[in-house]
Amino acid sequence: MNCPSCGAPLHLEPEQDHCLCGYCGGVYYPEQNEEGVRVFGEAASGACPLCAVPLMHAAIGGARILYCGRCRGMLIPMEIFGGLTDELRAQLGSRGLIPRPPDARELDRHIACPQCGEGMDAHRYGGPGNIVIDSCEKCHVNWLDPGELMRVARTPDHWIPAESDPG
Ligand SMILES: [Zn+2]
Ligand SMILES: [Zn+2]
Ligand SMILES: [Zn+2]
Numbered sequence: 001m002n003c004p005s006c007g008a009p010l011h012l013e014p015e016q017d018h019c020l021c022g023y024c025g026g027v028y029y030p031e032q033n034e035e036g037v038r039v040f041g042e043a044a045s046g047a048c049p050l051c052a053v054p055l056m057h058a059a060i061g062g063a064r065i066l067y068c069g070r071c072r073g074m075l076i077p078m079e080i081f082g083g084l085t086d087e088l089r090a091q092l093g094s095r096g097l098i099p100r101p102p103d104a105r106e107l108d109r110h111i112a113c114p115q116c117g118e119g120m121d122a123h124r125y126g127g128p129g130n131i132v133i134d135s136c137e138k139c140h141v142n143w144l145d146p147g148e149l150m151r152v153a154r155t156p157d158h159w160i161p162a163e164s165d166p167g
Helices: 078-092 104-108 148-154
Strands: 010-012 019-021 037-047 054-060 063-067 074-077 121-124 132-136 141-144
Touching (some): 037 063
Antiparallel strands (some): 037 054, 054 063, 063 074, 074 141
């Protein structure tokens, strides 16, 4: 990545949702895509558990995540997940999306954590959206399949899951 103003290499600061140019001091925010994700042109160390291409550093709602440019899956730190979904729900408002039933096959799927390589734990997410998320307790990250974050963000508040899963 190079500075759009002066062409010098940009530095991606940890935890920040923008890049800094060490030469001219410019601040650079990548364009948001239609999911509100700003993708930095810099690969992270882990690969996408679904397509095996390197995950890219990215930001959403001001928080840093890892993003697969091919399938649009996301690796989101657990610490920011709750705040992020609240913020997106406030931003987007519910669009009357009717959640589809959870896909039981997703609970049986086993993917490896992009950060430590160990198997992730597939479980139903207790919040809105009726989704199955994969998490790694060791790395404190959640993997969201393509479109799942938007399902959480856009499901109406008053919608209550038909069945609850204690695990
Ligand atoms: Zn510059
Ligand atoms: Zn992918
Ligand atoms: Zn892990």
